[in-house]
Amino acid sequence: MRALLYLNVRLLKNNVIATLKNPKQVVPALFILTLFAFPLATLYTLDMPQPQIQQFPPYTTETVKPIIFSFLTFVTWMTVLHSATKNTLVFSLSEVDFLFPSPLKRKTILLNRILINYVKIASQYLGITAFMLFIFSIIYKFSFWPRILFLWLAIFLSMVFASNLGGLISLVSSHLSELKRSRNRRMLMIIPVLFLGIIAVYTYQYISEGTPLVEAVVKALNSSLVRTLMYPMAAASDVAVAWHLTVDAGLKIVFLAVLCVVTLWGVLSVEAHFYEASEATSRELWESVQKMRRQEVVVSESFVKRMRKITPFGRGATVLIWKNLVGMVRDIRTLLPTIFMAMFLFVLMLIREGEFEFFSALFFLFFLIFITTGYIRWDFREDLRRIEIIKLIPDSHFRIVLSEIAVPVMFSTGVSYLFLAVSFLVFPGSESKTFLTGFSVVALPLFSMIMVTISNLSTLYYPPQTNNQVVPGILSMMVTMMVLSPSLFLGLMFFVIGKMYIGLLVVLGLNIGAALVLLKLLTRKYRLFDLTSS
Amino acid sequence: MYKNVTAVDDLSFTVYDGEIFGLVGPNGAGKTTTLKCICGVALPTQGLVLIDDYNLFENEQQAKKLLAFVPETPNPYEILTVVEHMKFISLLYSVENPAPKIEELLKAFELYDKRNDLVNSLSKGMKQKLTICCALVHDPKILLLDEPLIGIDPRGSRTLKDMLIQRARQGKSVIISSHMLYLVEELCHRILIIDHGKKIAEGSLEDIRKEALASSDASLEEVFLKITEEPP
Numbered sequence: 001m002r003a004l005l006y007l008n009v010r011l012l013k014n015n016v017i018a019t020l021k022n023p024k025q026v027v028p029a030l031f032i033l034t035l036f037a038f039p040l041a042t043l044y045t046l047d048m049p050q051p052q053i054q055q056f057p058p059y060t061t062e063t064v065k066p067i068i069f070s071f072l073t074f075v076t077w078m079t080v081l082h083s084a085t086k087n088t089l090v091f092s093l094s095e096v097d098f099l100f101p102s103p104l105k106r107k108t109i110l111l112n113r114i115l116i117n118y119v120k121i122a123s124q125y126l127g128i129t130a131f132m133l134f135i136f137s138i139i140y141k142f143s144f145w146p147r148i149l150f151l152w153l154a155i156f157l158s159m160v161f162a163s164n165l166g167g168l169i170s171l172v173s174s175h176l177s178e179l180k181r182s183r184n185r186r187m188l189m190i191i192p193v194l195f196l197g198i199i200a201v202y203t204y205q206y207i208s209e210g211t212p213l214v215e216a217v218v219k220a221l222n223s224s225l226v227r228t229l230m231y232p233m234a235a236a237s238d239v240a241v242a243w244h245l246t247v248d249a250g251l252k253i254v255f256l257a258v259l260c261v262v263t264l265w266g267v268l269s270v271e272a273h274f275y276e277a278s279e280a281t282s283r284e285l286w287e288s289v290q291k292m293r294r295q296e297v298v299v300s301e302s303f304v305k306r307m308r309k310i311t312p313f314g315r316g317a318t319v320l321i322w323k324n325l326v327g328m329v330r331d332i333r334t335l336l337p338t339i340f341m342a343m344f345l346f347v348l349m350l351i352r353e354g355e356f357e358f359f360s361a362l363f364f365l366f367f368l369i370f371i372t373t374g375y376i377r378w379d380f381r382e383d384l385r386r387i388e389i390i391k392l393i394p395d396s397h398f399r400i401v402l403s404e405i406a407v408p409v410m411f412s413t414g415v416s417y418l419f420l421a422v423s424f425l426v427f428p429g430s431e432s433k434t435f436l437t438g439f440s441v442v443a444l445p446l447f448s449m450i451m452v453t454i455s456n457l458s459t460l461y462y463p464p465q466t467n468n469q470v471v472p473g474i475l476s477m478m479v480t481m482m483v484l485s486p487s488l489f490l491g492l493m494f495f496v497i498g499k500m501y502i503g504l505l506v507v508l509g510l511n512i513g514a515a516l517v518l519l520k521l522l523t524r525k526y527r528l529f530d531l532t533s534s
Numbered sequence: 535m536y537k538n539v540t541a542v543d544d545l546s547f548t549v550y551d552g553e554i555f556g557l558v559g560p561n562g563a564g565k566t567t568t569l570k571c572i573c574g575v576a577l578p579t580q581g582l583v584l585i586d587d588y589n590l591f592e593n594e595q596q597a598k599k600l601l602a603f604v605p606e607t608p609n610p611y612e613i614l615t616v617v618e619h620m621k622f623i624s625l626l627y628s629v630e631n632p633a634p635k636i637e638e639l640l641k642a643f644e645l646y647d648k649r650n651d652l653v654n655s656l657s658k659g660m661k662q663k664l665t666i667c668c669a670l671v672h673d674p675k676i677l678l679l680d681e682p683l684i685g686i687d688p689r690g691s692r693t694l695k696d697m698l699i700q701r702a703r704q705g706k707s708v709i710i711s712s713h714m715l716y717l718v719e720e721l722c723h724r725i726l727i728i729d730h731g732k733k734i735a736e737g738s739l740e741d742i743r744k745e746a747l748a749s750s751d752a753s754l755e756e757v758f759l760k761i762t763e764e765p766p
Binding site: 002010099275 | 573574575576577594595596598599601602603605608609610611612613614615618621622623625626627652665668
């Protein structure tokens with residue numbers, strides 16, 4: 001254990017020093033921190049009058065609890081399902097080459113990996129929960145310290161439980177073939193589907209009794225049957241909102257801790273095929289990363305076959321549209337959830353039809369674009385490892401960039417157009433309906449292009465193979481906000497002065513300009529891109 | 535056997551003290567799997583690995599203390615300095631007072647000037663040298679090397695060869711798996727040729743020549759090609 005402690009401490013120290021010496025990570029991180037710190041400090045020092053706070057009461061325990069419960073349940077099931085096909089206990093090749101043949105016990109190596117995961121979980125969720133709770137505690141003036149302890153402890157313990165459960169499934173099924181693991185995953189899928197079915201039945205029952213949708217979902221999640229079926233997560237959500245130590249909360253913390261210990265013991269007891277499975281997975285994973293780092297390009301036959309010209313659109317770079325289109329259609333794991341989510345969100349919106357105007361429905365469509373462009377990544381985000389091949393295509397850089405980003409833009413536009421058409425038919429006619437529809441027809445692909453271009457810029461500036469993605473993730477969100485905020489501001493301003501139509505035209509013009517600038521920037525970055533120097 | 539693929543089948547051999555033992559065979563013959571079985575990374579479905587009377591599967595820790603494995607591709611921890619890496623390996627094998635040994639090895643493999651550099655700044659050949667230094671720091675009784683000379687410069691190769699010969703003279707064993715047949719011919723006392731996970735021939739070069747019905751001056755390459763030739 002002494003050697004592992006030495007290794008972990010040195011790795012942490014050297015990683016921190018290496019990150020601090022990298023201005024590409026430090027400067028944006030400082031910028032982001034400053035941006036967050038200023039409004040927080042202002043809020044903290046601002047003495048908000050009490051009556052004003054009363055107008056916006058904080059979420060009650062009864063509404064926060066189901067939110068935490070559903071989040072924890074979702075994460076747990078995702079972890080379990082993921083573990084059924086992929087090894088969750090992935091080791092680096094260095095660990096495989098130096099720790100596996102060493103005299104260290106297998107259990108010790110496994111425990112070290114698991115404890116490192118726990119530390120990561122603990123620090124990640126401490127950061128997230130502390131940030132969220134701090135903001136709420138400033139706005140709603142409640143005491144931060146006891147609450148953060150309970151909230152963090154509950155989330156940490158349930159995440160540890162989920163991770164142990166995942167590790168256990170991953171180890172037990174590690175010797176099975178890919179086909180069998182895939183079958184097991186499908187069988188496991190039945191459980192969350194049944195669980196969702198029960199929630200849906202309860203919700204429907206409450207809605208038919210006249211309860212509003214949100215309240216019905218909350219009641220369904222708080223129902224004894226649902227809570228019993230996912231009791232560990234229900235207990236964790238009770239602890240999360242306990243706010244102070246009671247006998248009930250204490251017993252539930254002990255229960256969760258026992259669950260964690262028992263599942264950890266289970267993981268450490270299952271050793272069969274641990275080395276072989278870990279080695280095979282690690283080698284596969286890390287060798288692909290190494291290849292990308294060394295700019296080695298894998299030219300597969302299927303890739304070459306996909307390189308077809310799309311005659312109506314011309315030649316050259318358009319092969320990329322075909323390639324990405326085929327890739328997207330084949331990658332059903334991304335495509336189907338995206339379509340289902342879009343449909344789910346749309347149905348939710350339709351249920352609230354009474355409260356929604358056509359104008360509000362358009363906001364949903366822009367949100368939909370935001371979601372779909374994030375999920376469908378058949379552009380430079382997927383093609384970074386093939387960029388050397390792409391650079392060989394004899395066409396202009398601008399056309400190559402346009403072709404690369406075309407598929408996510410076309411997909412998100414297609415989906416949003418579909419829902420725009422449905423919205424146009426479902427919602428009652430109004431004076432501005434036709435104009436707003438016309439505006440959306442132009443604005444939706446434009447917005448999609450802006451979103452995709454920003455994501456691609458982030459990928460080229462911070463390739464995931466060589467960069468931590470936390471800073472670029474936040475940075476691209478902020479750039480998106482910075483690009484779109486002027487449009488929102490102008491649109492509102494023209495709306496207030498009663499000239500909405502002119503405002504919308506101005507917004508379109510502004511966004512066309514922004515899209516062109518971003519595309520030019522992406523073209524330049526693509527032209528100069530070199531993975532080894534990123 | 536792993537995921538229904540039999541990588542090594544009915545393979546049995548002994549490596550004696552003070553012997554350099556060569557393991558050769560075509561690609562996919564099962565050489566690396568054999569080495570992984572010996573160092574305890576891969577579990578055979580049947581069979582036994584005895585290291586100095588320790589059964590690897592019953593006394594894993596004791597057996598592994600006597601071993602060191604140098605994989606074909608070096609994968610040292612990138613975010614450790616060279617000297618930190620060596621110290622870590624020393625701690626892993628409970629080496630007492632490792633500093634002089636570390637200094638000696640780093641100087642021998644011309645890594646001493648790089649001792650405070652992060653591993654990710656080293657070339658592939660240097661990483662391979664570091665991996666070899668790590669394998670030697672605890673002075674193992676049995677050294678397993680998988681293609682040890684790939685990426686190493688001529689001076690480094692000479693140093694390694696001299697060290698291996700010296701170790702054999704000290705009564706320690708070395709197992710080398712390599713496609714560089716001249717290296718095996720130059721260094722190894724006995725050779726094992728395997729194909730499709732099965733033993734084809736074992737013994738000194740003389741023995742294998744006789745088994746292959748090759749001439750007495752035939753090189754290992756000629757013998758290997760003859761013995762592994764697919765029947766028409």
